[in-house]
Every structure is written in structure tokens, then in C-alpha cells.
Amino acid sequence: MEEKKAVALQETKNKSLKNRKFRELWNRPGYLIRRLHQIHLGLFAEECKDEDVTPVQFGMLSVLASGVEMDQLTLSMSVGVDRVSGADVIKRLERRGLLHRNRSEVDKRARVICITPKGAEFVENVRPKMARAQAKLVAPLTEEELAELERILKKLVEANNDASRAPLGVN
């Protein structure tokens, strides 16, 4: 009983501690992550302004660039967006002639997505620009900090994967 009380008290303490800690926007991890996401979008857009492409669009194309074919859902999941968002992105990429959406012979519900030669060329063209955006994003860090950041981010994404609305590896 005594122990239980002590635990409850400790939990209350932790809770109010966290409430205090997260009181300012600047101390909320979620806020910092949102800001960094915005910054990456900005850097990516700047590097790729001639190509007019977004990180998600490039992500999809670079998955397809190895020559694999897959349905819309698999493709969406492999870049970590939900089915509907993915379908939108795919539609826009099709409109630009960077990929094909073929009806599957095996499964009449599915659309099989494959990259076009134009799309493959596009990927190789954009890849160095994407890499520059990534490099700029983490440029302020030392090598040790970058390694630590990547380790922690991967840990968080792996551990919380099911909390996302577009969890990976579900299908």
C-alpha cells in the first residue's frame, strides 16, 4: 500500500513536471519536429525548384526507379503515406508522364504502378538535388550529432510506427 502510494505520488510528480516542461511551444518535441519538417520542405523545394517535385513525389519515384512494379497501396505504404494521399500523388505523377497506372491482370481491383523511362531519367536528374537538401538540413551538426540524431529518429519511428496513420509494414 505504501509502495503504491509512493508510485502514485511519483507519477503525479512526473505528470506535473511534464506539464510544466511542455508548457512553452519551444519545449514541445512535436513542435520542433513540425518546424524541422517545414524546414526540410523549404530546402527541398529550393533545391528542386526547376523540377517542381516534392519529397513524397521523389520518394515514390525513387522506390519505383529500381524497376519494381507494385500496386498503389504497397507503393503508398513503402513511402509512408496513406492510401488516399498516395493515390493523389500517383495521379499527379501520371499526369506528368513519370509513371504508368496499369490495371492488373491478376487482381482486377488493383492498379500496377511502374516508372516510365522519362520518370527514371527524372529520378537520376533529381537525386543529387535531393541529397543536397538532406545535406543542408543536417549541415549544422557534427558527424557524431548526425549519427545520434539518426539513431534516435529511427528508434522513435520504429517504436511508434503503429501510432502513425500510415504505418509501414502492415500490408
Place this chain on the structure above:
Amino acid sequence: MEEKKAVALQETKNKSLKNRKFRELWNRPGYLIRRLHQIHLGLFAEECKDEDVTPVQFGMLSVLASGVEMDQLTLSMSVGVDRVSGADVIKRLERRGLLHRNRSEVDKRARVICITPKGAEFVENVRPKMARAQAKLVAPLTEEELAELERILKKLVEANNDASRAPLGVN
């Protein structure tokens, strides 16, 4: 001349190293950050499903909750979104009666935003849920890892602030 050549060679090496490093989605910091951002949105939505509020909406309200008044631009910048996105969010919050948009007497262009009693109550109601979402997001980390993550994120956001499309402290 020899030195210049060496430097150029080194740069080429670094570049191809980075190209190789960022080849897989999973090793792109921008990708990991986007995923973690999604995860936070998911956790926040889960905690606040009864209230139907987003992190940005809550961010705005919690800035206003101290009783300050400000124009739309200042408010938008203080939570790190651009003018237009901010105006949209403010419109929705006004529709729900959580804040007022009054024409400024001093500057006839500006709208002065202030929180309503209902809005203030809302903030206090939601604050613990927001804190729980933050806590869940970083729950997989040790205290040392959390401290390191926050330090690195702040460093990145500060250093890259101007790269964002909604830089802070500009106005």
C-alpha cells in the same frame, strides 16, 4: 593548383558518399522527420479525439491563453506557420467561438486576435492531453536521449530558421 585539385577530389568523394548514404529512404533525415511528424499528429489526434483539435490550433490558443492580443501575422509567426495558413486556422477557431477577430482601431488593416473565455477554458482542458501526446511521442527514449534529441532539434531549427517558409522572429 595541386591543393585545389585535392579539395575538388575530396568534395567529389563527399558528394558521392552522401548520394550513396541518402539512397535509401530510410537513411534520409527528411524522411525520418516527416514520419515522426505524422506519428505526432496521430498521437495528438488520438489524445484529443474528443476535442477535435490539432497541434497548430492548440499552439495558437495556448499562445493567446496568457491573455495577450496580437494581429494574425504575429500570431501565425509565433507558432511557426505562414500568414495564409495561420489565417485559415484562425478562421476555424473563430467559427468555434474560441477566439475573436476584432478590427484594430490603431491599424485599420489589422485584425486583433484575442481568446474568448470559452477558448481559455478549452486550453486548460486540452493542455494535459497535449502533454500526454508529447510524452508518448518520446516515451521510447531514455532521459539522456530525450535531452540530446531536444538539443539537436533546437540547434537545427535555429540554424535553419531562415530556410523555412515561415521563419520565426522576422516580424
Place this chain on the structure above:
DNA sequence: TCTTTTTAGGAAGTATGCTACGTTATTTTT
């Protein structure tokens, strides 16, 4: 004072990223 520039906001357009609902096709269960 008058002109120029800057600033606050509105409106329209686009992309990402969801939820919810419906349709059709496939798979599983009975």
C-alpha cells in the same frame, strides 16, 4: 506634402495527409 515602399489581409490555386463512405473484386468461412 507627395510619392514610393512596405505591410496586413483576402482570394484563388495546389500539394500533402488524413477520415468516412461506397463499389467492386478477391478471399475466407461455413
Place this chain on the structure above:
DNA sequence: AAAAATAACGTAGCATACTTCCTAAAAAGA
């Protein structure tokens, strides 16, 4: 084989988050 569950996709709707172009007001400079 028929019924039920599941799965892939489509459509509609909403929120965030930008861009660009516009108007009107304020500030700065000549």
C-alpha cells in the same frame, strides 16, 4: 457453392501549409 469478411480503389470532405496575385492602409523617403 453461398455467405461473410477482407482488400483495392474511388469520391467527397476537411485541415495544414504553401504560392501568387490583389487591395488597402501605413510608414518611409524625397
